[in-house]
Amino acid sequence: xxxxxxxxxxxxxxxxxxxxxxxxxxxxxxxxxxxxxxxxxxxxxxxxxxxxxxxxxxxxxxxxxxxxxxxxxxxxxxxxxxxxxxxxxxxxxxxxxxxxxxxxxxxxxxxxxxxxxxxxxxxxxxxxxxxxxxxxxxxxxxxxxxxxxxxxxxxxxxxxxxxxxxxxxxxxxxxxxxxxxxxxxxxxxxxxxxxxxxxxxxxxxxxx
Numbered sequence: 001x002x003x004x005x006x007x008x009x010x011x012x013x014x015x016x017x018x019x020x021x022x023x024x025x026x027x028x029x030x031x032x033x034x035x036x037x038x039x040x041x042x043x044x045x046x047x048x049x050x051x052x053x054x055x056x057x058x059x060x061x062x063x064x065x066x067x068x069x070x071x072x073x074x075x076x077x078x079x080x081x082x083x084x085x086x087x088x089x090x091x092x093x094x095x096x097x098x099x100x101x102x103x104x105x106x107x108x109x110x111x112x113x114x115x116x117x118x119x120x121x122x123x124x125x126x127x128x129x130x131x132x133x134x135x136x137x138x139x140x141x142x143x144x145x146x147x148x149x150x151x152x153x154x155x156x157x158x159x160x161x162x163x164x165x166x167x168x169x170x171x172x173x174x175x176x177x178x179x180x181x182x183x184x185x186x187x188x189x190x191x192x193x194x195x196x197x198x199x200x201x202x203x204x205x206x207x208x
Contacts, residue, residue, distance in 0.1 A: 036104035
């Protein structure tokens with residue numbers, strides 16, 4: 001009887017050790033990705049309300065801007081980084097990318113300068129991407145989607161554009177639908193970018 005109890009205790013101990021080991025391995029596997037290299041990409045000079053769209057990557061994560069008052073950054077559904085000039089100044093945009101499923105992550109930094117002159121949508125200043133209104137005021141917690149959007153004089157849907165907010169703490173926007181949700185009191189700028197032409201337009205959003 002004592003030997004049987006001893007076997008049960010030993011088996012239980014082995015099970016605990018085995019379970020602990022599996023847990024440790026699982027934690028190690030999900031502790032987070034790490035970059036295997038880093039690169040500083042070419043500096044960008046963007047006029048206000050203009051945007052830059054990178055080439056296609058297999059994967060993108062950890063997209064951020066050191067100063068969202070100068071440039072906002074996000075990733076679109078095609079595996080590209082979109083950087084939109086917000087206001088005059090300089091900042092760095094950071095993101096991780098990889099070029100294949102088995103490839104390691106590379107940490108990239110892009111220096112961005114916005115000189116402060118707004119870009120015109122076309123050579124004669126007519127056309128480009130445009131909204132019917134330049135500002136909107138929303139109560140906290142409400143939602144809104146910009147309507148009456150035109151691209152080179154033709155009406156387009158909000159869902160055909162890429163959207164980004166200069167301050168998601170004030171108002172966040174769904175990147176692929178353009179739906180704006182008021183989060184907290186303040187003012188932010190929401191940008192829309194046409195992925196094909198790189199044309200951009202903005203609306204000022206005030207949350208009451």
